[in-house]
Amino acid sequence: MRRWLRLALALSPFGLTAMTFVWLMTTNPFVAPFVARGTDQLAITLEREMARTVNPEWLVPRFQDAVAAKDLDRIELHIDLAQAYQIPLPPETLTLAGDIVAAQSGFVANSLSCAQCAVDISSCRSIAQLGACAVPFEVSPAGDLNALRRAGVNYATGAEVDELDLGLALVGLGATAAIVVSGGTSGTIKLGAGLIRTARRLGSLTPDFARILGGAARLPVNWSRVPAYLGGRAPLDEITDTVQLARLGAIAADLGRLRRNTDTAQALVLMRHIDSAEDAARLARVSDAAGPNTRRIMQVLGKSRVFRAMVRLSDATIGALAFGYALIVQILVFCGQQCGNLCLRRLRRLI
CATH class of the missing domain: 1.10.287 (Helix Hairpins)
Incomplete structure (x- = not known):
């Protein structure tokens, strides 16, 4: 026993x-x-990865390369990193960087007017000017109506209709009327739609993302009802399929959130990391955690490393x-x- x-x-x-x-x-x-990290937990994880990566051996050579290339964006990015992580930069290189920044600022100050940039996006001489001048026009009802007008003229004359431009205009107008519901506020959706249009004209959309957006923007349009809609006599669902339109609106909502958490210039640059609708949603979540530091985190850690940090066991x-x-x-x-x-x-x- x-x-x-x-x-x-x-x-x-x-x-x-x-x-x-x-x-x-x-x-x-x-x-x-794997489960998604919470916003606060993700912010801590990303900051820990940044502190582990950004050191003098990593930063100084990249700063010198940026100065040699006279790349203003990279120069300012690395100076910000040096200040944030208290890393001393070579004085002579820092002096050269200051001269480049002064020259570029003078060039921007003497560039074309904001009004001209808003009308012709190709005339914008900097990301900062584009964000300040072109995007506000693109996200306004005037920008949406102008895009819808262009599509209507092309359809009437037999010219090719830009489906994505038309779809974004309908998303923006639908958001204004609070018809498209995609999980974000109408203002966020509208902001994202304008951002997509601007990024496309700027050439910031990746081929894969442009193809996905193009597929989402293939909408049936009842052109005979467009005049009535513009006159306020017909709802949006008499012009197109609002359920299908909401898919494009969901992507716009994520990008609008990215813009709200960062700024226009950052969002336009960050869109170069987006290859799918899922990437747009992930990047919006990263911006929820990182806020204005999103661009430098993506620049330092890279897309794959940042997206891996979003999940845990x-x-x-x-x-x-x-x-x-x-x-x-x-x-x-x-x-x-x-x-x-x-x-x-x-x-x-x-x-």
Whole structure:
């Protein structure tokens, strides 16, 4: 009896661990092993990765390359990083950078007027001017109506209709009328639609993302009802399929959120990292956590590394792995103990 009691006591830790592990496995912890980090947790993770990456050995050569290339955006980015992480930069290179910044600022100050930039986006001489002048016009009802007018004229004359430009105009007008519902406020959707239009004209859209947007913008349009809609006598759903339009609106909402969390210039640059609607949603989530620092985080860590930081192992998966490891260790310890006891008994018999 005592022998069996000792055996039961010896096996009880192993048994409890095994039962817990079996119970955890019944919850299917490996079906969805990764979960999204919360906004605060993501912000901490990204800042930790930045602090680990940005050091003098990483920053100084890149700053010198930016100065040699006279790349104003990269120069300002690396100066900001040096200030944020208290990294000294070479004085002579810093002086050259100051001269480049002064020259570029003078060029911008003497560039074409904001009104001309708003009308002709190709005349904008800088991202900053484009963000200040062109985007406000593009996100206004006037910009949407102008795009719809262009599409109507092209349709009437038999010219090719720009489907994406038309779709974005309908998204913007629908957002103004609070018809398109895509999870964001109408202002955010409208802002995102204008941002897409501006990025497209600027050439900031990746080919994959442009193709996805083009597919989402292939909308049926009842051109005979457009005049009535423009006159306020017909709802948007008499012109096009608003359910299909909402898909494009959802992408616009994510990009509008990106713009609100950063600024126009940053958002236009960051759109070069977007290859799909999922990328747009992920980047919007990153901007929720990083705010105005989103661009420099993407620049330093890269798209893949940032997106990987957005997820972590779920608690259930960690628990299952821990109990699985404990179970294996206990089995090995138990087997080792039994082998040791067997060897010890045989040794005693020999003695």
